[in-house]
Amino acid sequence: xxxxxxxxxxxTGHQSFGAASVGAWLRQAGACVSYQDLAVQALNxxxxxxxxxxxxxxxxxxxxxIAAAVLPRLRQLNQTAHFCCFGLYAPINAExxxxxxxxxxxxxxxxxxxxxxxxxxxxxxxRLDEFARFQTEPTISLNRQQxxxxxxxxxxxxxxxxxxxxxxxxxxTAGYTEAxxxxxxxxxxxxxxxxxxxxxxxxxxxVVLADIRNQVAAGAGHITFGDPDFFNGPGHxxxxxxxxxxxxxxxxxDVTIKVEHLLQQRRHLPTLAKTGCLFVTSAVEAVDDxxxxxxxxxxxxxxxxxxxxxLRAAKLHMSPTFVxxxxxxxxxxYMEFLRTIAQLDLIEQVAPIQYAIRLLIPAGSRLxxxxxxxxxxxxxxxxxxxxxxxxxxxxxxxxxxxxLKVVQNGDERGLARTEIFTQVWQLAAQFGPIHGSNAKHRxxxxxxxxxxxxxxxxxxxxxYC
Ligand code: SF4
Numbered sequence: 001x002x003x004x005x006x007x008x009x010x011x012t013g014h015q016s017f018g019a020a021s022v023g024a025w026l027r028q029a030g031a032c033v034s035y036q037d038l039a040v041q042a043l044n045x046x047x048x049x050x051x052x053x054x055x056x057x058x059x060x061x062x063x064x065x066i067a068a069a070v071l072p073r074l075r076q077l078n079q080t081a082h083f084c085c086f087g088l089y090a091p092i093n094a095e096x097x098x099x100x101x102x103x104x105x106x107x108x109x110x111x112x113x114x115x116x117x118x119x120x121x122x123x124x125x126x127r128l129d130e131f132a133r134f135q136t137e138p139t140i141s142l143n144r145q146q147x148x149x150x151x152x153x154x155x156x157x158x159x160x161x162x163x164x165x166x167x168x169x170x171x172x173t174a175g176y177t178e179a180x181x182x183x184x185x186x187x188x189x190x191x192x193x194x195x196x197x198x199x200x201x202x203x204x205x206x207v208v209l210a211d212i213r214n215q216v217a218a219g220a221g222h223i224t225f226g227d228p229d230f231f232n233g234p235g236h237x238x239x240x241x242x243x244x245x246x247x248x249x250x251x252x253x254d255v256t257i258k259v260e261h262l263l264q265q266r267r268h269l270p271t272l273a274k275t276g277c278l279f280v281t282s283a284v285e286a287v288d289d290x291x292x293x294x295x296x297x298x299x300x301x302x303x304x305x306x307x308x309x310x311l312r313a314a315k316l317h318m319s320p321t322f323v324x325x326x327x328x329x330x331x332x333x334y335m336e337f338l339r340t341i342a343q344l345d346l347i348e349q350v351a352p353i354q355y356a357i358r359l360l361i362p363a364g365s366r367l368x369x370x371x372x373x374x375x376x377x378x379x380x381x382x383x384x385x386x387x388x389x390x391x392x393x394x395x396x397x398x399x400x401x402x403x404l405k406v407v408q409n410g411d412e413r414g415l416a417r418t419e420i421f422t423q424v425w426q427l428a429a430q431f432g433p434i435h436g437s438n439a440k441h442r443x444x445x446x447x448x449x450x451x452x453x454x455x456x457x458x459x460x461x462x463x464y465c
Contacts, residue, residue, distance in 0.1 A: 001032050002122045005051035005081075007074075008037045009066040011059060013162025013461030014176035014224060017211070018057045018087055018110070020150030025111045027151055031118055038070065040160045048077045053121055055114060056102075058087040061191070061360060064385055071100045082121055082133075086110040089385075091139045092194055092364040096382050104135045107195050109145050109181065113137040140195055142182070147203045149210040150177075158215065162461035164222040164252070164278070167454040172222040172252065174459065175215030179208045179240050183228045185258070186366065188296045189285075189323065192228050194364030200232045208240050209247070216248055222278070223253040224459065231261035231268075238271055245275035254319075254459070256281040259299035262307040269314035278457040279317040279349075282307065287340045291328050294370065301340070308344050317456040319349055325358040325400040327376055327391055331431065334399065335443040338425050342447040349456040352411060352420040356404040361387040399431045418449050 004026055008016045016037065023033045034047045048054065054074055058064045067085065075083070084104040085097050091107035098105070106113035116137045163171040180203060182196030212223055223244070230237045237255070244251065255272070257280050262269070272280070286292050287301045299307075304320075311318045324337060341350055359367075362385060367373045377387035391397045403424055410420035425446050 001030055002026075002053060002118050003051045004031045004033045004053045004055060004118065005047050006033060006035050007054065007056045007067075007070075008035070008039065009056065009058075009063040009070070010039045011057075011063065011176075013039075013459060014174070014226065015152065015155050015158060015161050015215075016057060016059075017150055017176055017178045017226060018059055020152045020155060020211075021147065022055065022057075022086065022111055022114050023154070024148040024151035025115050026118055028148060029115055029118060031122075033151075033154070035154045037156050038066070040156050043070075043073070045077055048074055048081075051078060051081050053084060053118065054078065054081045055084040055086060058085050058089040058093075060089060061362065061385060063087075064089040064093055068096070068100060068383070068385075071097075071102070075101050082117075084114065084117060086114060088191055088195055089362075092191065092362055093385055094139060096385065099382075103133060104137065105139050106137060106141070108140040108142050109201055110141065111145055111147070112143055113141055142196065142199050142201065144201060147207040149207050149214070152211075152214060152218070158219050162459050164224075164254070164457060165455075165460055166278075166457050169455075171460070173219045174222045174224055175212065175218070175220030176224045176226055177203075177208055177211045177215070178226045179203055179205075179230070179237055180227045180232055182232075184232050185229070185260075185298060186296060187283075187298070188294065188366040188369070189359060189361075191362055191365075193366050200228075202233055202236050205236065205240055205243070209243055212244055212251075213247070216251060221251060223251060225253060225255045227256065229258050229261060230255035231257045231265050234261075234265050234268060238268060241272065241275040241277070249276070252276045252278045252457075254279045254281065254457075256283070258282060259284060259297075259303050259307045262310060263299075263303055266310050269310060269316060273315045277316060279319045280311060281319045281321060284320040285323045286326065286329075287337050288328070288333050291326055291333075294326075294328065294367075295323075296366070305344065308346065317349055318346070319351070319456070319458065320346060320354070321357075322350075322354045323357050323359050324355055324403075325391070325396065327359070327373075327389055329391075329396060330393075331396070331399075331428075332443070334396075334428055335425075338421070338428060339443065339447055342421070342425075342449055347418050347421045347449060348454065350417070350421075351458070352407045352417060352424070355421075355424045356400060356407050358400055359389070361389060363387075395431065399428060402427055402431065417455070421449070422446060 182200035
C-alpha cells in the first residue's frame with residue numbers, strides 16, 4: 001500500500017478542499033493518506049520519513065513561496081519519496097519547482113492525475129526507477145471529472161481555521177467548499193487564466209452538498225464557497241444554495257462574484273440573500289477605467305458603483321478586493337480610490353490590506369502580452385515567483401510600502417477599519433504631489449465617514465493571494 005503525505009501550506013485561513021478531495025480519491029484506491037496543514041500545524045517529521053509520495057497543494061502564490069522554503073527540508077527528511085506539487089500555481093511554476101526536486105506537476109483538475117501517479121508509483125518495484133521518475137500525466141488537465149465527496153478525516157478541526165465574525169461580533173466556525181473551479185473569463189492579471197484558459201469545471205451538486213453536510217456535522221455554522229466566480233454557472237450555483245438552505249436554514253455562507261456577473265444576474269441576488277448569503281467578495285481591482293481596461297476586467301467604475309447599490313438593495317454586503325498599486329496608479333488616482341471607498345460607505349467592508357495590495361505578475365500572466373508591461377518588468381525573480389516591476393514614479397512605490405506599514409500596524413493594534421482608513425488617507429494626502437488645483441481641492445479634506453455603519457460580516461483572515 002502506498003503511503004501518501006498530503007501537505008497544505010496556506011489557503012487563506014480555510015481547511016483545504018483540494019487536499020481533502022485528493023485524499024478521498026487516493027484512499028478509495030487503497031492508499032494510506034495522511035494530511036498535514038503547515039498553516040496551523042508543526043511539521044510531522046515521522047510522517048514525512050515514511051511517505052512514498054509527498055504531495056504539496058499549491059492553490060495560491062503565498063502557498064507556493066512557503067513550499068519553496070519547505071521542500072529542501074522535506075527532501076532532507078526523505079531522500080527516496082516521490083515529490084508532487086498540485087494545484088493552480090504548480091504548472092505555472094513547473095520549471096522552478098522541478099529545480100527544487102519536484103518530479104510531478106499537476107494543475108487544473110488534478111485528482112485523476114494524482115490517482116494515475118499513485119498507480120504509476122505503486123506498480124514500480126523500486127519507486128525511483130526510470131518509469132516512476134518521469135511524469136506521464138498531463139501537467140494541466142481540464143477533464144470533466146466525477147468528483148468524490150472530499151475526505152476531511154485527519155485534517156485539523158475547523159475551529160483551528162479562520163472564523164466568520166458577524167456585525168454583532170458573534171463568531172461562527174467556518175467551513176469551506178468549492179462548487180466549481182476555473183473561470184470562463186480571461187482577466188489579464190489573474191493566475192487562473194494561464195491554466196484554465198477561459199474554461200470552468202463544476203463539482204457535482206451532490207458532492208458539494210455532502211461536503212457541506214460533513215462540515216456542518218463537524219461544527220461549521222458558515223460555509224465559504226471558494227469558487228473563483230460563483231456565477232460562472234448560475235444555475236448550478238443557485239441549485240446548490242437553495243438545497244443548502246432547505247436542509248440547513250440556519251447556516252450562512254459567502255461567495256465570490258465578479259462585478260459583471262452581479263449586474264447580469266441581478267435578478268438572482270435576492271435568492272442569495274434569502275438562502276443565507278452574508279457577503280459577496282468581488283474583485284473590483286481599481287476605480288480607474290483605463291487601469292480596468294488594461295486588466296481586461298470586463299467592468300467599469302460605474303458598473304462597480306451600480307453593483308454596490310444592487311447588493312445593498314438585496315440586503316447583501318459587498319466585500320470588494322483591489323489591486324491598489326499598479327504601474328499606472330497616480331497620486332491623484334490613489335486618492336480617488338480612497339475617496340470612492342468612503343463615498344460609497346464601504347470602509348467597513350474593505351479589509352485594510354486592500355489599500356496596500358501591489359500587482360503581482362506571475363509566470364504565464366496575460367499582462368505580459370502588453371508591450372508597456374514587457375518594457376516595465378525585470379527578469380523573472382525565482383525566489384519571489386514574479387516578474388518584478390517598479391513604478392515609473394518611485395514615490396508611488398514608497399507610498400505602497402508606507403501604506404503597508406500603516407495597515408500592518410493598525411491590524412496588529414486591533415484598530416477599527418475607519419481608523420486605519422483615516423491614517424491611510426492622511427498618509428497618502430501628504431505623500432506626493434497631487435497635480436492640478438481641482439485635485440488639490442478635492443483631496444484636501446478627509447471625506448465624511450459614516451459613523452453609523454456597523455462592522456460588516458467578515459472572515460477573520462484577510463484575503464491574500
Ligand atoms: S473573473 Fe475573476 S476568476 Fe475569472 S479570470 Fe477574472 S479575476 Fe480571474
